[in-house]
Amino acid sequence: MISTSIRPTAPSLKSNCRSLLSRCQALAPVARPSLPCGVHLRVRSFRTRTRYSARCVLKPPVDNSTEQQGNHQLFGETSLPQFLQQAEAAGFANPFLGLTPSDYTDFRNQQPNPDHMPSVSYILDFYGGKWQQACRAADISCDKLTNAVQQGRMLRFLNEQSAGGLTMKMYVQVSQASRRYCQQSLPSLQELRREFGSWQEACRSVGFEPVERDFFLQALKSANEWNLRNGRDSLTVTNYRQIWQNAKFDYADASYEYVLKFFGTWQIACQEAGISPGTAGNNRHKRENSVKDADRRTYTDEELLEMYQQGSTMQVIGDKIGVTREMARCRLNNVSTAEERRLLKKLIKKQKDIDRHVQVYRETGDVHRVAKVLCVSKSGVLKRLHQAGTDFDEDPNRQSIRHHLSQCKVKNENGKSSADMFKDSETIECLQMAAAHYDTDTLSVTMYRRFSKGRNMEDGRRFPSSSVIKLSHERTWSTACQAAGLKCGGDGRRWQKPRRFNEACITASVKEFLCWAEKTPTVPVPSRGAYTLWRDQMMQDDPSMVGALPTISTIQAFCRSRRSHGLPSNWISFVCELYESMDTECSMHVE
Incomplete structure (x- = not known):
C-alpha cells in the first residue's frame, strides 16, 4: 500500500511553481520574457518529486476500507460537482485554463476541515480517472481552449498582466512555457490565427489594439535618439542590431527580424518612423x-x-x-573539357608563381632575400627568374647559379661586398694558418670552418668565411687551396658527388668501432648512435679522417643492398655477423 501522506506535498509544490511561472510570464515589455535559473531549478525539482505522485493521482490505489465506503456514501454524483463549483467561485480557477486538480487541492487545503471535502484522488476514482469528465459534470471548462470566447478571455488576461504591451513574441514564449511546464498548454499562435484570421483581429476582437505598429515605431525612434547622441546621422541595420543586442533601450522585443516582418523592408520602417535610413553595412545590397x-x-x-x-x-x-x-x-x-581546364589552371598557377618571384626580386634586388621571403630555395628562385626572362639567357646550371649568387652579395655601408673586405694575401695567410694548425697539407672546407669559428685576425677582424675565400679566388675552394700551396680536401666542393665506400672499407670501419666499443665501459651495446659518436670523436681527434669513415646512413644502405643476396639486411644482423668473424680479443656478446 502506497502511503497517501505524500500526496498533498506534490500539489502544493506544483501550485508554488505555477505561481512563479505566472509571474515570469507576466513580464513587462521592458525585459525579455525568460525564466530565471531559480525557477528552472524549482520546476525541475517539481518534476522529479511529483513523477511518482502524478501516477498516483492519475491512477489512485483502490481502497476498500470502511472509510472509503463511507466517503462514497457521503459524496455522491449530486454533491461532487458542487465542491468544484465552490472552488471556481472562490477564484481558484485559472482565468484561461479553467479549474485544474492543483487549483482544487489549494482550495481544499485552505478550508477549516479539509477532510470534509472529497480529495482529487477520490474525484478521479469516482469519474473513472478523468478530471475533464468531473469538470463537465460541474459545467466548468478545463480542456484546451479551442473556442473564441475562451481564447479572448485568455488574451485579455495576458494583456493585463503585460501592462498593455502584449506582442506576438511574448505570446509565443508564454505558449511554449505553458506546453513545457503546465499540464494543459495554451493554443499556439497558428491556432489563434486559424480561429481569428490574424493576430491583429484576435487582439481587436477582445477589446484592445495590437501594439506592434506603435511599439515598433517607438522602438525605432528610441534607437535613433540613442544613435544621434553617439554622433551618427542615420540609423543603419548594423547600428540597430548593436543597440538591440546590448539592450541599450527599453524595447527588447522589437528585434530587427520582427520589424522587417511587420513593415516589409528597413527603408519603409524608417520612413514610417520619420527617421533617415542608413546604407552602411549593406554591402550585399550594394553588390x-x-x-x-x-x-x-x-x-x-x-x-x-x-x-x-x-x-x-x-x-x-x-x-x-x-x-x-x-x-x-x-x-x-x-x-572547355576537364583536361583543358586542368592544364589551364596549372598554367595560371605557374604564371602567378613566376610573377610573384619577379615582383619580389624587383623590390629587393637580391636572390637571397627572395628565397627568404618566399621560403624557397635559391636555385628555385633563379629557375623562375630564368623562365620570366629576367637577366638570364638560358637555363642556369649549378655553376652559373653560384656565379649569380656571388654577384648578388649584400653590400655593406661602404658599397663593398664581403669579398672586397679581404685581400688575396690575407685569405691565403688564413688558409696556411689553418693547415699549420692541423699539421697537414690537405685542407677541406669543414676543417677550415672548425678552425676559423670564433677566431679573430691580428687587426681584430674575424676570419673570412669559406664563402668569402671562394669569392676571392674564382669562386672555387680548390683554386684558393692551390694559391695557398695546399691540397683540396675531399669535401671541398659542395656539388661534388658523395664518396662511395666499398664493402671492405665499411667492414673495416665497423670492426674498428666494435673493438672501441668493447674497450669503452660507457657503451654497453654497439648501437647506431654509439657508432655516430665514435665517428665524430675519430674525426675530431684526427682531422685527416674527415670523409674517410662512412656514415651510419651509408652503412644502412649497404645492409639493405645485401637483401637481394639473402644476407642480413639490418644493423644488428650485420654487427653479429662481424662479431663471429672477428678475432677472439675483439669479440663480445651483443644482446
Whole structure:
C-alpha cells in the first residue's frame, strides 16, 4: 500500500511553481520574457518529486476500507460537482485554463476541515480517472481552449498582466512555457490565427489594439535618439542590431527580424518612423545593385577564358557579365573539357608563381632575400627568374647559379661586398694558418670552418668565411687551396658527388668501432648512435679522417643492398655477423 501522506506535498509544490511561472510570464515589455535559473531549478525539482505522485493521482490505489465506503456514501454524483463549483467561485480557477486538480487541492487545503471535502484522488476514482469528465459534470471548462470566447478571455488576461504591451513574441514564449511546464498548454499562435484570421483581429476582437505598429515605431525612434547622441546621422541595420543586442533601450522585443516582418523592408520602417535610413553595412545590397547595373553585353567563351587566364576572379567575371560568381564558374566549366581546364589552371598557377618571384626580386634586388621571403630555395628562385626572362639567357646550371649568387652579395655601408673586405694575401695567410694548425697539407672546407669559428685576425677582424675565400679566388675552394700551396680536401666542393665506400672499407670501419666499443665501459651495446659518436670523436681527434669513415646512413644502405643476396639486411644482423668473424680479443656478446 502506497502511503497517501505524500500526496498533498506534490500539489502544493506544483501550485508554488505555477505561481512563479505566472509571474515570469507576466513580464513587462521592458525585459525579455525568460525564466530565471531559480525557477528552472524549482520546476525541475517539481518534476522529479511529483513523477511518482502524478501516477498516483492519475491512477489512485483502490481502497476498500470502511472509510472509503463511507466517503462514497457521503459524496455522491449530486454533491461532487458542487465542491468544484465552490472552488471556481472562490477564484481558484485559472482565468484561461479553467479549474485544474492543483487549483482544487489549494482550495481544499485552505478550508477549516479539509477532510470534509472529497480529495482529487477520490474525484478521479469516482469519474473513472478523468478530471475533464468531473469538470463537465460541474459545467466548468478545463480542456484546451479551442473556442473564441475562451481564447479572448485568455488574451485579455495576458494583456493585463503585460501592462498593455502584449506582442506576438511574448505570446509565443508564454505558449511554449505553458506546453513545457503546465499540464494543459495554451493554443499556439497558428491556432489563434486559424480561429481569428490574424493576430491583429484576435487582439481587436477582445477589446484592445495590437501594439506592434506603435511599439515598433517607438522602438525605432528610441534607437535613433540613442544613435544621434553617439554622433551618427542615420540609423543603419548594423547600428540597430548593436543597440538591440546590448539592450541599450527599453524595447527588447522589437528585434530587427520582427520589424522587417511587420513593415516589409528597413527603408519603409524608417520612413514610417520619420527617421533617415542608413546604407552602411549593406554591402550585399550594394553588390546586387552593382550586378544589376553591370555591362550586359554578351561575352564570348574566348573572352571569358582570356579574362580567367589573366587572373580575374569569379566575382570579377560575374560582375562584368551580370551574374553571380557561381554562374560564372558554371559557364567557364562548359567552355572547355576537364583536361583543358586542368592544364589551364596549372598554367595560371605557374604564371602567378613566376610573377610573384619577379615582383619580389624587383623590390629587393637580391636572390637571397627572395628565397627568404618566399621560403624557397635559391636555385628555385633563379629557375623562375630564368623562365620570366629576367637577366638570364638560358637555363642556369649549378655553376652559373653560384656565379649569380656571388654577384648578388649584400653590400655593406661602404658599397663593398664581403669579398672586397679581404685581400688575396690575407685569405691565403688564413688558409696556411689553418693547415699549420692541423699539421697537414690537405685542407677541406669543414676543417677550415672548425678552425676559423670564433677566431679573430691580428687587426681584430674575424676570419673570412669559406664563402668569402671562394669569392676571392674564382669562386672555387680548390683554386684558393692551390694559391695557398695546399691540397683540396675531399669535401671541398659542395656539388661534388658523395664518396662511395666499398664493402671492405665499411667492414673495416665497423670492426674498428666494435673493438672501441668493447674497450669503452660507457657503451654497453654497439648501437647506431654509439657508432655516430665514435665517428665524430675519430674525426675530431684526427682531422685527416674527415670523409674517410662512412656514415651510419651509408652503412644502412649497404645492409639493405645485401637483401637481394639473402644476407642480413639490418644493423644488428650485420654487427653479429662481424662479431663471429672477428678475432677472439675483439669479440663480445651483443644482446
